Every structure is written in structure tokens, then in C-alpha cells.
Amino acid sequence: MIEVNNIYKSFEGNDVLKDVSGVFESGKTNLIIGQSGSGKTVLLKTIVGLHEVDKGEIIYDGRSFTGMHTKARKDIRKEMGMLFQGSALFDSKTVEENVRFPLDIFSEMSLVDRIDRANFCLKRVHLENVNHLYPAEISGGMQKRVAIARAIALNPKYLFCDEPNSGLDPRTSIVIDELIYEITKEYNITTIVNTHDMNSVMGIGEKVVFIAEGEKCWEGTKDEILKSDNSRLNDFIFASKFLKQLRAGV
Amino acid sequence: MAFLYQTGRYFLFLGKVFGRPVKHRIFFKQIIDEIDDLGIGSLGIVIIISFFIGAVITLQTAYNIELPIIPKYTVGVAARDTILLEFSSTIVSLILAGKVGSHIASEIGTMRVTEQIDALDVMGINSAGYLVLPKVVAMIFINPFLVMISMGVGIGGGWLAGASTGVVPSPEFIYGIQYGFIPFYVTYSLIKSVVFGFLIASISGFWGYYTSGGALEVGRSSTRAVVVSSVQILLFNLILTQLLLA
Ligand SMILES: Nc1ncnc2c1ncn2[C@@H]1O[C@H](COP(=O)(O)OP(=O)(O)OP(=O)(O)O)[C@@H](O)[C@H]1O
Ligand SMILES: [Mg+2]
Numbered sequence: 001m002i003e004v005n006n007i008y009k010s011f012e013g014n015d016v017l018k019d020v021s022g023v024f025e026s027g028k029t030n031l032i033i034g035q036s037g038s039g040k041t042v043l044l045k046t047i048v049g050l051h052e053v054d055k056g057e058i059i060y061d062g063r064s065f066t067g068m069h070t071k072a073r074k075d076i077r078k079e080m081g082m083l084f085q086g087s088a089l090f091d092s093k094t095v096e097e098n099v100r101f102p103l104d105i106f107s108e109m110s111l112v113d114r115i116d117r118a119n120f121c122l123k124r125v126h127l128e129n130v131n132h133l134y135p136a137e138i139s140g141g142m143q144k145r146v147a148i149a150r151a152i153a154l155n156p157k158y159l160f161c162d163e164p165n166s167g168l169d170p171r172t173s174i175v176i177d178e179l180i181y182e183i184t185k186e187y188n189i190t191t192i193v194n195t196h197d198m199n200s201v202m203g204i205g206e207k208v209v210f211i212a213e214g215e216k217c218w219e220g221t222k223d224e225i226l227k228s229d230n231s232r233l234n235d236f237i238f239a240s241k242f243l244k245q246l247r248a249g250v
Numbered sequence: 251m252a253f254l255y256q257t258g259r260y261f262l263f264l265g266k267v268f269g270r271p272v273k274h275r276i277f278f279k280q281i282i283d284e285i286d287d288l289g290i291g292s293l294g295i296v297i298i299i300s301f302f303i304g305a306v307i308t309l310q311t312a313y314n315i316e317l318p319i320i321p322k323y324t325v326g327v328a329a330r331d332t333i334l335l336e337f338s339s340t341i342v343s344l345i346l347a348g349k350v351g352s353h354i355a356s357e358i359g360t361m362r363v364t365e366q367i368d369a370l371d372v373m374g375i376n377s378a379g380y381l382v383l384p385k386v387v388a389m390i391f392i393n394p395f396l397v398m399i400s401m402g403v404g405i406g407g408g409w410l411a412g413a414s415t416g417v418v419p420s421p422e423f424i425y426g427i428q429y430g431f432i433p434f435y436v437t438y439s440l441i442k443s444v445v446f447g448f449l450i451a452s453i454s455g456f457w458g459y460y461t462s463g464g465a466l467e468v469g470r471s472s473t474r475a476v477v478v479s480s481v482q483i484l485l486f487n488l489i490l491t492q493l494l495l496a
Contacts, residue, residue: 045368048372049372050368050371050372073374074374077372077373077374078373078374080372080373082368082369082372084365084368084369085365086364086365088364088365088366088368088369089366090361090366090369091364091366102373104276105272105273105276105373105375106373106374160372
């Protein structure tokens with residue numbers, strides 16, 4: 001479980017996060033939704049400590065992350081896996097080396113075991129026979145899957161995904177979403193996913209936090225979201241004319 | 251102000267580069283890869299440039315002292331000292347600042363803008379150390395070798411140019427390059443090359459590491475890396491010359 005308590009973050013006078021709080025439970029896919037530029041990436045990067053908070057606290061299963069030194073944070077970092085908006089695979093390494101990388105750095109396993117583990121993770125995301133290709137040689141959807149495999153290599157307790165299906169076709173998006181959902185359940189991971197894709201929300205939104213202009217405006221589940229009378233949320237969800245008409249119809 | 255800010259940031263960056271390292275086995279492999287990439291990969295350009303400049307230095311010196319009373323072997327002496335003192339260490343390092351510096355800055359800069367550095371940080375890896383330290387060590391190690399090769403090739407080029415054109419006959423040139431040889435000149439150049447190797451890798455790593463934005467900024471960082479490391483090489487050349495030769 002990750003608790004975010006009243007965090008603030010600004011860049012050179014630009015207040016990006018304003019008093020954001022939320023609880024993200026384990027074994028659940030927690031979604032952060034909002035418009036482009038609303039601060040989703042900044043929020044996620046602040047939660048994992050890539051940005052320092054200006055104010056507020058972030059707690060990982062009772063451990064206050066914000067109050068910790070780099071050294072103590074390192075232990076929690078080993079329990080984190082992260083999927084970046086652009087995959088962020090190491091382009092000088094092959095697919096297998098990418099997935100093996102966290103193991104090479106942190107585990108004491110033998111090379112054979114590390115390769116086995118990498119292959120296991122790759123199989124888990126339904127990738128085979130691409131081990132020796134470079135990231136530039138595989139498709140965007142495959143890159144995302146490799147990134148998921150890399151993120152789960154060390155058996156994380158926390159998984160962070162920044163727009164896992166941006167730039168993918170609807171069908172591949174669903175495959176990625178389902179993969180994240182299954183892995184979350186399988187290993188009881190606390191998963192936080194940034195998205196602005198309503199398909200994802202309706203597919204895997206066990207808990208949804210809506211942010212607009214850096215503030216939390218609404219939270220609930222995917223079943224509650226369509227019935228909400230929060231006007232900012234409705235503006236976001238029913239952005240298209242088609243959906244507005246559909247809603248007026250029902 | 252900007253200068254002071256960047257200087258301060260550079261020293262803080264160095265602190266990170268020399269902070270918490272990764273496993274020795276991985277570090278060692280990285281160094282070997284970087285020596286191959288940065289050092290061996292630069293051998294060609296160092297050899298070509300040294301050969302031609304060595305030849306030109308010899309010919310120009312010869313044409314400039316065409317007085318019958320000055321013996322021909324002095325051309326060998328002058329060419330040797332120019333190459334040993336200045337050309338091989340400073341000019342070769344300046345060329346490497348262009349080639350290696352832009353390579354380092356754009357590689358690391360690209361990793362920054364594609365969030366690969368964030369990925370390292372999230373894993374709890376000291377990204378500055380992981381990415382930059384092997385390059386610094388590799389450059390400190392390989393630059394003296396490149397400079398020594400440049401010295402040899404440069405003098406060889408001078409000899410060939412002098413002998414083949416008949417401007418400085420071979421025996422006189424060979425006598426000249428041995429005449430009044432001061433071994434410390436080589437030591438002096440090697441000390442400089444170590445410092446220059448450090449400057450190139452660390453300054454270029456710095457500009458790459460703090461890139462933000464996209465492809466345009468990566469290009470900008472790489473230009474900056476080359477300009478700043480070149481200027482620093484010239485500045486330290488002056489300082490070291492004063493310290494070591496005065
Ligand atoms: N490192 C930074 N320095 C300064 N400002 C930043 C930085 N990162 C983000 N911002 C600003 O924070 C705001 C929110 O950006 P963020 O990337 O979090 O949006 P987002 O919700 O993830 O959008 P998208 O859906 O397009 O990815 C933007 O106005 C952006 O300019
Ligand atoms: Mg984003």
C-alpha cells in the first residue's frame with residue numbers, strides 16, 4: 001500500500017502538484033487519470049522519488065519514503081518496477097540484456113539463473129525469440145512488453161506504469177492492460193498506472209484518481225465513474241461529441 | 251553567474267560520479283568496452299592527423315630556416331620538440347574533445363531525454379557514476395597511449411616527408427631527433443594527456459547528463475560539451491605548462 005499525503009511540487013514557480021493525497025492499495029490496479037499536462041507524470045515521478053516533494057509525505061507500507069536518506073531508499077527501490085511513457089529501454093543492450101539488467105546489478109544469482117529468470121519474465125509477457133534483438137528492432141508494443149518484463153524481473157512489490165498504452169492500437173492496448181492487471185493479481189503488487197485512455201479505465205480501473213491542473217478532483221472505482229456528477233470529471237470523460245450524445249441518450 | 255552556477259553543479263556532479271559504484275565485475279567490463287569504443291575507435295583519426303601534421307611541421311620548419319649556416323639536423327630537433335611538447339598532447343586532445351566529447355554528450359543526453367537515466371535512478375543505481383565513471387577511467391587510461399602513438403607517428407611522418415622530398419635527408423633528421431633529447435618532455439605530455447582525458451570525459455558527461463528536452467537539446471549539449479572541454483583543455487594547458495616547465 002502506498003499513501004500519498006498532501007504533496008506539493010512546483011518547478012520554478014510553476015505549481016504542478018497542489019495538495020494531492022491518495023491511497024493506493026496492494027493487489028489492485030490503481031489508475032491516475034487526467035488531461036495531458038495535468039501533472040500525471042510529475043505525480044508518478046514524485047511518488048517514486050525521481051522528483052523531490054516540496055511538501056507532504058509519501059509512505060510505502062508504513063515506511064516514510066520522503067523522510068529517508070538515499071541509502072535507505074535504495075532498499076525500497078529494489079521493490080519497485082517502473083514502466084516509462086517511452087519504454088526507456090537501454091538501446092545499447094539487447095532485449096534479454098535489458099530484462100537481465102536489474103538482476104545483473106542487484107542479484108547474486110549465477111549467469112545461468114539470471115538468463116533463466118529473464119526468459120521467464122519475457123515468456124510472462126508473451127515474448128519469445130526476440131532475446132537477441134535490440135529495442136530499435138522491435139515494435140512499440142513489444143518494447144512496452146520488454147519494459148514490463150524488465151520491471152518485474154526483481155519481483156517488485158510496487159509497479160508504476162506511465163501511460164503503458166500510449167501510441168498503441170486499441171487491441172494491443174488491451175493486451176498490455178490485461179498483462180498489467182494479471183501480474184498485479186498474481187504477485188499481489190501495488191500497481192499505479194497513469195492513463196488518459198477511457199478503455200483502460202473501464203477495463204482495469206479498480207481504483208481511479210482523477211487529477212486536473214495538479215489537483216485531485218475525484219476518486220472512485222470504474223463503476224462509479226460514469227455516474228459521477230463531478231462536472232470536471234464529466235468534461236474529461238465525455239470529451240467527444242459522440243460520447244456526449246450517447247450519454248444524453250441514456 | 252551562469253558560469254559560477256555551472257561550475258558548482260559540475261563539482262557536485264563529480265561527487266555523484268565518484269560516489270557509490272556498481273559491482274566490480276560490471277564496472278571492469280564497462281571500462282573495457284569504453285576503452286574499445288572511445289580509445290581504439292579514435293586510433294584511426296589520431297594516426298592520420300598526427301602523420302600529416304608531423305610531415306607539415308617538418309617541412310615548414312625546414313623552409314623557415316633555410317640558412318646555410320644552420321645545420322639541417324636542427325629541423326629534426328625543432329620538429330621533435332614541437333610534437334612532444336605541444337602537438338601530440340594538446341592538439342590530439344582537442345581533436346578527441348570533438349570526437350569523443352560529442353559522442354559522450356549525445357549518448358548520455360539521449361539517455362536522459364528518453365528516460366533511460368530515470369530508469370536507472372528508479373532502480374536505485376547511481377546513474378551518474380554508472381554512466382560516466384567508466385568513461386572517465388577509460389579516457390584517463392587510454393589518452394596517454396593515444397598521445398604516445400601520435401608522437402611516434404608524427405615524428406615518423408616528419409621523417410618520411412623530409413627524406414622523400416630531400417628537404418631534410420634521413421640521417422640528419424634521425425640525428426636531429428636524438429640531439430639534446432629531454433625525456434621529461436614526454437613525461438610532461440603524458441601528464442597533460444591524463445588531465446585532458448579526465449576533462450573531456452567528465453565535462454562531456456556533465457553536459458549530457460543535464461540535458462533536458464528533446465533531440466534539439468541533445469545536439470546543443472553535445473556542442474556545448476565540445477566547446478567547454480576544448481576551452482578547458484587550453485586553459486589547463488597553460489596552467490600545466492607553467493607548473494611543470496617553469
Ligand atoms: N522537469 C520539469 N521541469 C519543469 N516543469 C515540468 C517538468 N516536468 C513537468 N513539468 C510541467 O509539469 C506540468 C505537468 O506535466 P506532466 O508531464 O506531469 O503532464 P502529464 O499529465 O503527464 O501529461 P501527458 O499526458 O501529456 O503525459 C507541465 O506543465 C509541464 O510543463
Ligand atoms: Mg505524462
